[in-house]
Amino acid sequence: MAPTKISKTSIRLLGCAAVVSLLVAGGAVVAATSQAAMFVQKAATEAIAILSNKSLADQDRRAQFRAAILKHFDAPAIGQFVVQPYWSRASPEQQSRFQSVFAGTLAKIYTDRFYDYDGQSLQIKSIQAGAPGTTMVRSTISTPTGRNVYDVDWIVTGPAGREKFLDVVIDGVSTSTTTKQDYGSFLRQANGNLDALTAALKARAN
Amino acid sequence: MKLSSTPARVIAAVLPPLLALSACVTLPSDPAERAEVELINDPMEPMNREIYAFNTVVRHTLEPLRKSTIRGEPLAPIWLGVSNVLVNLREPLVFANDLAQGHDCAAGASLRRFMVNSTLGIGGIFDVAKSYGIDAHDNDVGRTLAIYGLPEGPYLMLPILGPADLRATAGIAAEYFADPVDIGLSRAGASAAGWSIAALDVTERNFEAAPDLEKLERTSLDGYAALRSAYRQSQTEDIKEDNCPEVLQTNSESSGARTTDIGK
Numbered sequence: 457m458a459p460t461k462i463s464k465t466s467i468r469l470l471g472c473a474a475v476v477s478l479l480v481a482g483g484a485v486v487a488a489t490s491q492a493a494m495f496v497q498k499a500a501t502e503a504i505a506i507l508s509n510k511s512l513a514d515q516d517r518r519a520q521f522r523a524a525i526l527k528h529f530d531a532p533a534i535g536q537f538v539v540q541p542y543w544s545r546a547s548p549e550q551q552s553r554f555q556s557v558f559a560g561t562l563a564k565i566y567t568d569r570f571y572d573y574d575g576q577s578l579q580i581k582s583i584q585a586g587a588p589g590t591t592m593v594r595s596t597i598s599t600p601t602g603r604n605v606y607d608v609d610w611i612v613t614g615p616a617g618r619e620k621f622l623d624v625v626i627d628g629v630s631t632s633t634t635t636k637q638d639y640g641s642f643l644r645q646a647n648g649n650l651d652a653l654t655a656a657l658k659a660r661a662n
Numbered sequence: 663m664k665l666s667s668t669p670a671r672v673i674a675a676v677l678p679p680l681l682a683l684s685a686c687v688t689l690p691s692d693p694a695e696r697a698e699v700e701l702i703n704d705p706m707e708p709m710n711r712e713i714y715a716f717n718t719v720v721r722h723t724l725e726p727l728r729k730s731t732i733r734g735e736p737l738a739p740i741w742l743g744v745s746n747v748l749v750n751l752r753e754p755l756v757f758a759n760d761l762a763q764g765h766d767c768a769a770g771a772s773l774r775r776f777m778v779n780s781t782l783g784i785g786g787i788f789d790v791a792k793s794y795g796i797d798a799h800d801n802d803v804g805r806t807l808a809i810y811g812l813p814e815g816p817y818l819m820l821p822i823l824g825p826a827d828l829r830a831t832a833g834i835a836a837e838y839f840a841d842p843v844d845i846g847l848s849r850a851g852a853s854a855a856g857w858s859i860a861a862l863d864v865t866e867r868n869f870e871a872a873p874d875l876e877k878l879e880r881t882s883l884d885g886y887a888a889l890r891s892a893y894r895q896s897q898t899e900d901i902k903e904d905n906c907p908e909v910l911q912t913n914s915e916s917s918g919a920r921t922t923d924i925g926k
Binding site: 541564565568605628629630633634635636637638639640641642648653656660 | 698877881882886887890892895896
């Protein structure tokens with residue numbers, strides 16, 4: 457499964473971080489990839505705390521979960537990816553309007569994806585380099601009975617201490633790629649008009 | 663969404679007239695869009711969308727029945743038994759395809775499952791093999807054709823059966839002639855039983871896929887396009903799987919993996 461592409465800005469930043477990592481010591485590359493695993497563990501722990509807080513109403517729990525999604529996911533980079541090639545043809549104002557709506561949509565997508573994973577176990581299996589500047593943390597999530605086991609790959613980017621998720625691949629299906637092809641179909645029918653997509657996402661959210 | 667081997671008869675009856683009536687997609691003039699559409703390879707998109715709409719109506723209609731079979735509901739234990747029997751009846755075909763693909767370990771797993779569940783599991787009602795760490799896995803002629811290098815061909819949406827491509831559909835047609843269970847039932851003069859199993863099999867696969875399809879619909883603008891994307895990606899991933907259970911692997915990895923329990 458090919459990891460998700462990322463923006464040119466992220467590539468430059470991560471390129472510098474990667475060079476510094478390599479210069480420090482032979483073990484630095486391993487340390488950098490282990491940081492990604494620690495980030496996944498930390499995010500999972502935070503998700504646990506929210507999902508298991510039964511003292512909160514469901515609505516409030518969902519709101520906290522969405523806030524955690526927005527904190528840990530690189531919404532601007534994902535937003536730019538999912539509307540290519542139309543992004544580069546849109547004006548800065550259109551791009552800004554889209555990004556402000558897309559952040560909420562992204563949070564909803566992942567909240568829907570993971571909210572009913574309550575009671576399940578995440579086990580990190582391996583870590584490997586992904587596309588330039590990204591790390592793929594491979595894991596499984598299994599139900600308490602063990603009846604269902606999902607392979608979940610977390611695509612992590614960003615310097616140590618400021619990692620973000622770029623994509624989550626569940627049983628080989630990339631959330632970012634699926635969203636890109638979903639929006640691509642819509643935009644082709646809308647003559648590439650990014651404002652039309654923004655309006656549709658806004659109407660969906662309401 | 664996996665496809666059953668047995669309803670090949672349904673496809674053979676329905677596909678030719680549908681193909682005759684199909685409208686083809688027009689390629690966009692913009693080069694980037696054109697490249698994307700060619701990559702998606704869905705020339706019969708208008709017809710496929712009609713079938714998707716039909717399948718969605720069927721799924722929504724059966725939703726109350728599906729909900730009565732989930733854990734905690736009255737029909738759940740019965741449905742679990744039925745589902746286990748259906749999975750067990752698929753094992754001979756899974757075994758044959760595992761062998762054809764050179765996945766000896768997976769073939770061994772399928773054979774063990776079939777033998778253990780057919781006997782200790784009382785005709786497959788109980789999934790005893792799972793308690794030994796040998797979970798069920800899926801395999802089909804479509805995947806075998808993929809491993810032998812046949813390209814997937816255009817995307818198709820099949821009535822009731824759901825997403826497919828030309829290669830997978832050819833696989834279903836091949837299974838019509840090669841499914842050991844179907845052959846056995848025909849020779850025993852029990853073709854009607856074959857149709858009943860086929861209907862239950864399709865229902866079971868649709869019930870299994872329904873929650874994911876519902877989530878996909880909720881989180882996408884164009885459910886059809888999202889499903890097409892998810893199907894293509896999962897097919898690519900499935901072809902890479904060797905489906906060898908850990909308990910049967912000769913050199914187990916010491917994972918040292920950390921486990922985090924979500925929501926406990």
